[in-house]
Amino acid sequence: MYTPKSAVIKEIISENHLVKTFRLSMVDSQGQTIPFRFEAGQFVMLSVPHRGEAPISISSIPANPSFFDLTIRKAGLLTSAIQEMAVGDHLGVRGPFGHGFPLDDLLGKDLLLVAGGIGLAPLKGVMESCLSWKKVKKLTDISLTLCYGSRTPEDICFRATIEKWQQDGVSCRLTVDEADPSWQGEEGLVTGLLADQSSSGDGYALVCGPPVMIRATIARLQAFGWSDEHILTTLERHMKCGVGVCGHCHLDNTMVCTDGPVFTLSQLQEMKVAELG
Amino acid sequence: MKETTVILAKDNLQGLLRKLGRDKSLVAPVTNQWGDTLYTEITDIDGTELDLSKQPQASLKGFFFPQQEVIQTYDTTAGYEFTPQRHIQPTLFFGVRSCDLHAVLYMDMIFSSPERDDAYFARRQDTTIITLACTTPFANCFCNATGSGPFMEYGYDLQLTDLGDRFLVEAGRQQGEQILQAWGHFFEPATEEDVQLQYQLSLEAGGRFQRKVEVEHACRILASGEVDEQIWQQLSARCADCGGCAYVCPTCTCFNIRDAQQEPSKGERIRSWDACTFSGFTRMAGGHNPINSDHALQRRFLHKLKYDVEKHGKPSCVGCGRCVDICFGHVDITTFIEAVVED
Ligand SMILES: Cc1cc2nc3c(=O)[nH]c(=O)nc-3n(C[C@H](O)[C@H](O)[C@H](O)COP(=O)(O)OP(=O)(O)OC[C@H]3O[C@@H](n4cnc5c(N)ncnc54)[C@H](O)[C@@H]3O)c2cc1C
Ligand code: SF4
Numbered sequence: 001m002y003t004p005k006s007a008v009i010k011e012i013i014s015e016n017h018l019v020k021t022f023r024l025s026m027v028d029s030q031g032q033t034i035p036f037r038f039e040a041g042q043f044v045m046l047s048v049p050h051r052g053e054a055p056i057s058i059s060s061i062p063a064n065p066s067f068f069d070l071t072i073r074k075a076g077l078l079t080s081a082i083q084e085m086a087v088g089d090h091l092g093v094r095g096p097f098g099h100g101f102p103l104d105d106l107l108g109k110d111l112l113l114v115a116g117g118i119g120l121a122p123l124k125g126v127m128e129s130c131l132s133w134k135k136v137k138k139l140t141d142i143s144l145t146l147c148y149g150s151r152t153p154e155d156i157c158f159r160a161t162i163e164k165w166q167q168d169g170v171s172c173r174l175t176v177d178e179a180d181p182s183w184q185g186e187e188g189l190v191t192g193l194l195a196d197q198s199s200s201g202d203g204y205a206l207v208c209g210p211p212v213m214i215r216a217t218i219a220r221l222q223a224f225g226w227s228d229e230h231i232l233t234t235l236e237r238h239m240k241c242g243v244g245v246c247g248h249c250h251l252d253n254t255m256v257c258t259d260g261p262v263f264t265l266s267q268l269q270e271m272k273v274a275e276l277g
Numbered sequence: 278m279k280e281t282t283v284i285l286a287k288d289n290l291q292g293l294l295r296k297l298g299r300d301k302s303l304v305a306p307v308t309n310q311w312g313d314t315l316y317t318e319i320t321d322i323d324g325t326e327l328d329l330s331k332q333p334q335a336s337l338k339g340f341f342f343p344q345q346e347v348i349q350t351y352d353t354t355a356g357y358e359f360t361p362q363r364h365i366q367p368t369l370f371f372g373v374r375s376c377d378l379h380a381v382l383y384m385d386m387i388f389s390s391p392e393r394d395d396a397y398f399a400r401r402q403d404t405t406i407i408t409l410a411c412t413t414p415f416a417n418c419f420c421n422a423t424g425s426g427p428f429m430e431y432g433y434d435l436q437l438t439d440l441g442d443r444f445l446v447e448a449g450r451q452q453g454e455q456i457l458q459a460w461g462h463f464f465e466p467a468t469e470e471d472v473q474l475q476y477q478l479s480l481e482a483g484g485r486f487q488r489k490v491e492v493e494h495a496c497r498i499l500a501s502g503e504v505d506e507q508i509w510q511q512l513s514a515r516c517a518d519c520g521g522c523a524y525v526c527p528t529c530t531c532f533n534i535r536d537a538q539q540e541p542s543k544g545e546r547i548r549s550w551d552a553c554t555f556s557g558f559t560r561m562a563g564g565h566n567p568i569n570s571d572h573a574l575q576r577r578f579l580h581k582l583k584y585d586v587e588k589h590g591k592p593s594c595v596g597c598g599r600c601v602d603i604c605f606g607h608v609d610i611t612t613f614i615e616a617v618v619e620d
């Protein structure tokens with residue numbers, strides 16, 4: 001339960017000056033790839049040599065068990081050390097842990113992702129799953145929307161993915177807090193993009209970002225008629241074990257690592273979380 | 278009378294422990310040269326004086342869940358390999374107080390879910406626990422209010438009750454019965470009077486508690502309502518963030534995990550005690566802390582008196598009173614319980 005298994009870095013994508021995406025495969029002692037199955041929204045406990053462990057969301061689509069992506073922002077010791085690592089280097093992985101997004105409920109429904117910064121990482125796999133479902137089932141009448149806020153144009157992550165989504169018919173709306181001369185798009189907080197995002201009734205809104213952003217976004221969505229059961233978010237907490245024992249991620253009687261990290265707004269309201277103010 | 282209830286003359290105790298200590302390490306309360314009474318590993322039973330008159334200052338927690346332990350070593354020479362470290366030491370614990378055994382039974386449960394915690398159970402497996410019922414509770418004890426003493430009703434291998442010149446010995450679990458069978462010549466049959474006397478002593482012990490802590494009343498209030506914000510603020514203001522309460526607490530099991538590099542390509546993964554009352558316990562990279570400092574004590578008290586009651590049907594405070602002694606701000610759990618009940 002606490003012993004990490006070996007993973008090897010297959011590919012590294014630089015998202016911006018602080019963020020890189022690492023494509024990993026789990027490997028056995030002979031270096032052979034072994035399958036790794038997960039749900040969108042789940043996380044792993046990632047070990048980096050001499051730096052300990054950190055919880056990191058899986059940012060790729062769960063369809064292919066031969067690899068998975070972790071998108072990591074430089075925040076402290078561990079997350080800086082990994083930025084120096086190269087393809088072929090080994091990492092330690094425990095998990096996957098937690099409950100992901102309820103994909104069975106989401107497939108085939110209208111979907112609105114509202115993300116701030118690296119908060120898009122845990123939501124990305126959901127969009128990819130819904131998009132491929134839409135294609136396979138030839139569902140022309142469902143709408144997939146991304147509202148994505150970054151601090152500056154430089155901070156935007158997943159550019160290539162977003163471009164591909166756009167070509168596939170996802171309505172992608174980007175905004176930055178501080179524009180620079182190169183920026184042609186919207187300026188302002190991500191909540192500013194939500195003006196016409198009213199609920200279709202059975203659609204779902206998925207929200208992830210810094211606590212203030214989550215708070216403001218949820219307030220907006222409620223005002224636009226989204227029901228508390230159809231607003232989903234994923235929480236970030238200090239975590240050490242990932243399996244509900246170490247106590248660090250406590251929220252009243254709830255352990256975010258095992259009971260979450262994905263919660264509906266109704267669940268959050270019962271827990272008096274900091275994200276709701 | 279149960280066959281599993283017998284008498285051990287006090288003169289026979291040393292001899293029995295000498296035998297029992299042959300194939301297991303022996304741990305029992307000893308008062309050291311500085312006057313501290315601690316559960317201590319005894320290598321020379323004939324040269325060591327046990328002290329069964331005082332409450333050991335530390336519980337058994339550290340024997341199974343050490344303050345710091347290496348749970349894995351790792352090696353990055355070829356890849357990145359982790360090797361679990363397990364410490365197995367068959368041990369007989371003697372003279373354990375009821376509160377402390379209740380706490381071990383609680384830890385057994387905590388470390389069994391969602392999976393068996395190998396590091397904990399390596400130390401815990403193959404241990405025998407012989408308790409000593411408390412005929413005279415100590416100054417801060419309130420185990421009568423938490424349902425965890427002063428006598429045990431289940432969970433012990435053997436329970437001893439001091440009847441003056443002899444102990445009444447009851448076998449609870451199989452390992453205790455095996456001791457009675459294997460070392461029968463140390464024991465004599467118990468009489469009806471012995472058992473009556475033990476009953477009498479247990480009643481008297483119940484009347485000797487110096488503190489009346491209304492645990493059940495507080496749990497009922499906590500189950501149904503909110504705690505006044507002022508109570509949290511007042512208690513948190515006097516908490517010095519030292520973690521002492523959680524460290525001496527026999528049922529506080531929160532932990533931290535960190536790595537310590539030993540050589541360029543080798544190191545250890547270390548698990549150590551942590552305390553939910555520490556301000557850094559919930560702080561995240563970048564400094565954001567979802568728990569505000571007025572609520573630093575909330576988790577600890579509600580976990581023991583509310584959430585564990587919801588989850589397991591009883592509070593996880595065992596009433597040992599150690600936190601009362603250690604807290605110089607007087608914001609131990611009894612202060613909280615009194616504040617809740619008075620409010
Ligand atoms: C469920 C979940 C998913 C996450 N997903 C991502 C992701 O996809 N990408 C990403 O970049 N970041 C993610 N994070 C945040 C990431 O875990 C932290 O940035 C990281 O732990 C910081 O570690 P550090 O050693 O670099 O920072 P330091 O500041 O050096 O770490 C200090 C200490 O605090 C602990 N710590 C600090 N913050 C956290 C935290 N949030 N959770 C647990 N322990 C913490 C560390 O273990 C370490 O011991 C996620 C966090 C959670 C809880
Ligand atoms: S709390 Fe109860 S069992 Fe523990 S030492 Fe005091 S009287 Fe004995």
Ligand code: FES
Pocket residue numbers: 238239240241242243244245246247248249250255256257258
């Ligand atoms: S991370 Fe340890 S309990 Fe959640």
